[in-house]
Amino acid sequence: MISNGYRQARWLEPTVFELSRSGAVGVDFPELDPELEKSLKNAFKEIPEDLKRNDLGLPELSELEVVRHFTRLSQMNYGVNSGMYPLGSCTMKYNPAISEELVDDERITYIHPLQPLETIQGCLEIMWRLEQILKEITGMARFSFQPAAGAHGEFLGCLIIRAYHRDKGMLHKNVMIVPDSAHGTNPASAAMAGYEVRVVKSDKDGCVDIEMLEKIVDENVAGIMLTNPNTLGVFEKNIDKIVDIIHGVDGLLYYDGANLNALLGKVRPADMGFDIVHLNLHKTFSTPHGGGGPGSGPVGVVEKLVDYLPPPLVEYDEKEDIFYLDYNRPKSVGKIKMFYGNFSVLVKAYVYLLRIGGEGLVKVAETSVLASNYLLHKIRKLKGITLPYAPESPRKHEFVVSLSKLYKETGISAKDVAKRLLDYGYHAPTIYFPTIVEEAFMIEPTESESKKEIDNFYNVLSKIIEEAYEDPEKIKTAPHNTSVGRVDEFRASHPKTMIPSWRIYKTRERV
């Protein structure tokens, strides 16, 4: 197959500001009843002049113009529904349509979070049931659904670690260990929670360097934030030693659940010795990523940390057969989000879990790991591509190869190859992450793809590698088949040319 004839839509779509037609309306409101009109007049009289607004610069469009505009924009966007999206660390699996349909039910959309308890039993029951399943999958004792994303969960996790140590009188604990292969949110979350970040290097197998860990762990260490399998896709085989070292100084282990897909139904974070975990429902549990959210990053903890979770938790009173919200949590770290989290995202994850079932989860883990190793098996033979770290060890749901040999031999970088992949109707893998791999290419096919699609992705990649050696210009100028050509990132962020809003565009235009 190779070329699927991909041509992304190329609308020269103006912004809504340029589409504006004076007097056009996209929405109408009921005419005000005379009595309401009278009240409005009364209200207006009370507003002092300097608190009145007279300058609203919103554009004016008809309903159809708005529909067309955003439809065209959507056509200039690539999603899992468009094609394979092997973006490593992001688990871009299929997002079931049924979830989208069910959350449009008015018994979700038109429910206010502060309604009386007896009117929200359905919502609470969904949260409660979802929690039971997540507990089973992870081995944790309780979950909080407040975090709106993975990073938000990490922040909460770090706050819990801090609260625990304070509670135990260990006020000196101010250091968080983070591997050099960790996602950027890990150190950022630890710092936000007040920790000094101490970096542990990866060893030749891409795992936490145990010798170094032993050296840098002291009484001040509060914990470690770990992804397992790590961002290289390698299982941290010395996890038992890491657990001993960290627990040995009364530290806690935080599990970044972004990579749980590979272990679903097989290995549980709690059984590996982790104390806290966040899950990315918008990755592992198939809720759509939405072009950058809304996600959900529930945090689960072992029994001894339950008291520190934010209020409220959903409880079930068996005798009365009623679900309720428990706000009485005196040791809690405090709220980190309005109300109870991104509820409709929770519903989607619950729907997915029911559809796939307990047995299905095992299959998800197995097929995602098979797909990734199969693709790696083929790709690693390509010229210019190497597999750094533990070449003999299987990868899990994702793998990271280096294109640095290709770069040295042809001048074609990981970014260039990524751009050329777009031309063939594929989304690019994650590039330049983890930073410990030069010219990193991080690939995660997920369990959603067929062998045919994976094979074709491989064929395309191998063709691009050939091009790199024979006709590198074509790659350097890629992409050609997308809505726009290669974007000038430098100009975009330069203080003199940066345009973060239409307002700034207008002032720059004037200059």
Place this chain on the structure above:
Amino acid sequence: MIHPYIGLTEEEVKLMLQEMGLDSIDKLFEDIPSRYFLKKSSKYSKPLSEWEVRTHIKNILSKNRVLFYGRLFIGGGVWPHVVPSIVRELLKRGEFYSSYTPYQPEVSQGVLQALFEYQSLMAELLDVEVVNASMYDWGTALGEAFRMAKRVTGRNKILYPHYISPERLEIAETYTEPSKIKLEEYAQNINDGRIDIGDLEEKIGEDVAAVYVEYPSYLGFIPLNIKKAGEIAHDHGALFIIGVDPTILGIFQSPGKLGADIVVGEGQPLGLPMNFGGPLLGIMGCRMDIKLIHQLPGRLIGMTSTIKGERAFTMILQAREQHIKREKATSNICTNQALCAIATAIYLSLLGKNGFKKLGEQILARTKYMMEQLSRIDGVEAPLFKTIHFKEFTYRVKGKNSSKVILEMMEKGIMAGICVGKWFKELGESILTCTTEVHSKEDIDHYVKSLREVLEK
């Protein structure tokens, strides 16, 4: 196992293993010490078919109770509003919802331009130059704004108003506590909600990073001397942060003109359903001042060009963010609320400047009308603050416990509001109620009539 969500067939699995020279998938898991494996696989349920799941969810949801649209009068952080049909219709386009953060701008112009438009439309509303691509909600945006103020000014104290949302305050406390920011309250006049200028002047000093005001306040009134608070902040080298429910901005002065350096707020009223409290949309913006922008958390989308000079959009100033700066980043935020921001972009494009002003009038008219009607009931004091209100206001029922009133209204099929006396003791048995464009005049009349009946009981 054959499942609609799994791409590989049994046959393909065999072929792939063969090609790799393996006899089973288990070989790929052999690097994991065997003691970690679950003896039994997770058995919470067998896979259910689409129909079975639909039935299950619909049955659970039937335990929720939705009242007639016009019977829900609760606000306090999430509000009932009209969401035009095409907002959801457009969000359901798979090219939008099934995409990731736009790391490859060339195939993601749709999301990028939509987010740029969200930033730009919101910038118009707020009257500032820069708005980020979203935060999780108003509460977390507030926490981040306080942290940002500390980074910008190098000072440690934040002054916040007495009538602040207790929930937002709690979130802000959680967010700021680790960086040793001190939050201190300043007073507001109990009769008209004005900021107590004397108290503010007494508390402000060289150690104050920012003064925060809510606009309207959590209790729905407009603090009429809001501008003065900003002047005081600026006189002392502090930043002025305004937290806003944006639906007021068709009628009331913009945060920009009121002197805000940083603006935060909740975007849910602009195109998002209540959804039992989430997803929401955290608004966060600031003036075009490099000192501020470099400390602004979150994603920013910019307009630029391709190498060849065509217009294009991409993420900008990423050097502030966690994936580059790691522990030195302005924030840890990565995934945000992008699709919610797109919903708001669609919503604002639909309303336009006239529609948005009309929305404000619809809400203002109902708020005033409802307060006028309630105040005519013997024994009802409405509103408690003698000033301008928008969308929400508090009232008190003489000699009657507020939770009891709410309960008895519920028996009549009306969700009357929430008790706020426990947060603001001086207000006693008071109820915060909310009215928006979803309520007809008859709905409000029905509320008033029902309250009268409750009192006569």
